Amino acid sequence: MEWMVCSVREFDAKERAMAWAMMAETRKAALARIGKKERVEASILGEWMARELLSKYSGMPKDQIHLARTPKGKPYAENLPLHFNISHSGQWVSCAVSNRPIGIDIEAVRPLDLKLATRICSPQDLNYFIKERTFLGRQRRLYEIFTAKEAYFKAKGTGIINLQGVSLADLQPRLLQLLRPDYILSIYQE
DSSP states (O other): OEEEEEEGGGOOHHHHHHHHHHSOHHHHHHHHHHOOHHHHHHHHHHHHHHHHHHHHHHOOOGGGOOEEEOTTOOEEETTSSOEEEEEEETTEEEEEEESSOEEEEEEEOOOOOHHHHHHHOOHHHHHHHHHOOSHHHHHHHHHHHHHHHHHHHHHHTSOSOOGGGSOHHHHGGGEEEEEOSSEEEEEEEO
């Protein structure tokens, strides 16, 4: 497994132009419909990062890697027996590649949303969340839980079907988490 995190601010114009040139026309059309410049830039960077890691992992030149999506939106390389996943939040973009199914989620740390906690937490997760006494600690724990579950469902490729049906503790044996002051990253590998 290999992974990387980049800021959209670090994505230079030359790399962006090369990434855009390699994109499938259907993907370009989908991005044109998004409208929000920051999301479009993050998506372009995500595909560039995927090609970078897939090329490094496989030895295939970036411009020969064909990226596509399943009907549920999971990205895959049509011509490689590798798995990858991309995530972005705010200025941050992340990508992971592996020879096994993999999911990645990155979330910029934002204010605590207690409604989110009740929507995503299993009873075990709520206990973990509530045991933290500080506001900042709870904020970080909520994002630990949320990103872990997003990464899990992205690895499965099913779409998010039951966030409360799986707990953080269930995922931890196959989970890598990076906890930074400005973002939290989770990678789940089958």
